[in-house]
Amino acid sequence: RRYERGSIILNTNRPFEEWGSLFKDNIIATAILDRLLHHSHVFYITGKSYRLKGHNSKSGEK
Structure with a gap:
């Protein structure tokens, strides 16, 4: 049992509104x-995706 015993x-x-x-x-x-x-502690992270850094949407190359 993980509830109230460890971190997740x-x-x-x-x-959360879409989970239903x-x-x-x-x-x-x-x-x-x-x-x-x-x-719990909820963190909302906004902004541009780091994964898209250097991504060239026209050619698909980095």
């Missing part, structure tokens, strides 16, 4: 988020 790092590119449609069940998504977000 989870990243997602979907906002992703799991096809709002009740299940709410239960999962409730467990994950209890005692």
Whole structure:
């Protein structure tokens, strides 16, 4: 049992509001988020993707 005993790092590119449609069940998504977000720290990172640095969209070459 991991809950309240150790750390979990989870990243997602979907906002929490979309999790109900992703799991096809709002009740299940709410239960999962409730467990994950209890005692959690949420960081929202915005800005340009570092992975796209130096990416040339015209030729596909770096």
